[in-house]
Amino acid sequence: MGFLGDIGSFIMTPLYYVVSVVLVGWHELWGSVFGPESGVSWALSIVGLTLVIRAALIPLFVKQIKSSRNMQLLQPKVKELQKKYGHDRERLTQETMALYKDTGTNPFSSCLPLIVQMPIFLALFRLLDQAAKKGNGHGVLSDDRAKQLADAKLFGGEISSTFLNSDGNSTVQIIAIILVLAMTATTFLTQRQLMSKNMPADALSGPYAQQQKLLLYVLPLVFAVGGIAFPIGVLLYWTTSNLWTMGQQFYVIRNNPAPNTEAARAKQLRDEAKAKAKGLPAPGADSAVAVEEPVVDRRPSQRQQPKKQSRQQRRAQAPKNPSPQGDSTEQGDSE
Known part of the structure; x- marks a missing residue:
């Protein structure tokens, strides 16, 4: 247990310093306005920590966002792969991952902000928990400030208290x-906003859509429990x-929706x-006309070389000249 505790301390200590530095910095600001022991100053400090x-x-x-958009746009190609390799799950997985790699798409990027936030979340949880139970501070959060935080x-209601205790x-x-309820509702609405507003019809079915639907219902349930x-x-x-x-995604x-x-x-x-209010042409009108115009091949055409013909063939194709000069010419040739 001591070895595991040392590993946990090695991982969490830098996070304690990062979280406590930002938290104490904001508390210096709001504490001078509302008082260092005020719950409002500590609540605003936590909000400030979140914003940073x-x-x-x-x-x-x-x-x-880029990865999510690429995933949406690739859904028609993914469906083609499913039709082609649906009988071979291993080959389908290989071809799908190759498609993602070639297009620079990471299917797990949609979880990156959540994954990165989890250690910060855990560090703040531990700071509040240790302050409430033992009055101990971590990082630059002194024991006196930890006591203030626990009692704020x-x-x-005390900021360090939970529903269960x-x-x-x-x-x-x-x-x-x-x-x-607010945390659960905002989690649900954020995912719902993405699915209802910024996902094309082709992306609403298939594995990616199933993943999004899973996140839509499972994440709020996990946070609620x-x-x-x-x-x-x-x-x-x-x-x-x-x-x-929600605001960032909105x-x-x-301003930059998926096609x-x-x-x-x-x-x-x-x-x-x-554009109409300013008396300007509608955006994309020129491009729409350009799309409707037939594509013209502007490359110079190759000159066709004449076929080789005998003298008799050329004479048969040449127009007859009724002039005396022409007759003499023919007579000369016949001789």
């Missing part, structure tokens, strides 16, 4: 239930993170309305 973490994950989010109250405090239970054991501060972190994801879907989706059609209508 999510801002740092923007590159991963962009990669997730938000709407009458509320000791019959109905205020803590109500706050915890509200945040669990596990949420009753999370401290209020952790529930606040995860709900804020989900709201960030912006991307609205052949409801979001793309809505954007086209908005662009046409804006």
Whole structure:
């Protein structure tokens, strides 16, 4: 057990420092406004921690969006592979993975932000749990600040308390239930937003669609069941993170939707309305005309070489010349 504990400490110690540095930095700011022992200052510090973490994950989010879009656009080709190799599961898997590799698509990229956030989530959970149970701090969070964090109250409930260990405090239970419901609802709505607005019809069936539907229903269920054991501060972190994801995803879907989706059609209508209001031609009108025009081969045509003919064949094809000069010529040739 000591060996496993050393490994856990080796992994978690850097995370404790990262989380505590950001948390204490925000607490210095909000503590000067609301007081260092105020629950509002600690709640806002947790929100600030969430914003910093999510801002740092923007590159991963962009990669997730690109990979998700590629997965959607590749669904027709994936279906062709299923028809061709449906009888051979091993060959189908190999060909599908080769298709993803050739197009630079990672089917697991959609989970990257969630996977990266889990260690941060665990570190914050441990900080709150240790502060509540033992009053111990980690990283740059001193024991005094840990005690303040453990005792800080938000709407009458301690930030470090959970629904399960509320000791019959109905205020803590109500706050915890509200945040669990908010966390579950935002998780569901975020995934639903992606599937209903930014997925083409071809992507709504097949393995990728099944994966998305699984995430749509399983993730909220997991968070709902596990949420009753999370401290209020952790529930606040995860709900804020989900709201960030919803806003970030809404912006991307609205301004850069995937082709052949409801979001793309809505954007086209908005662009046409804006162009009409400014008296400009509708966007894409020129390109639409260009698509309808037949493609012309502009390469220079090769000059056709004349076939070799005998003198008799050339004489038979030559027009008859009634002039005396022509007759003399013919007579000369006959001689």
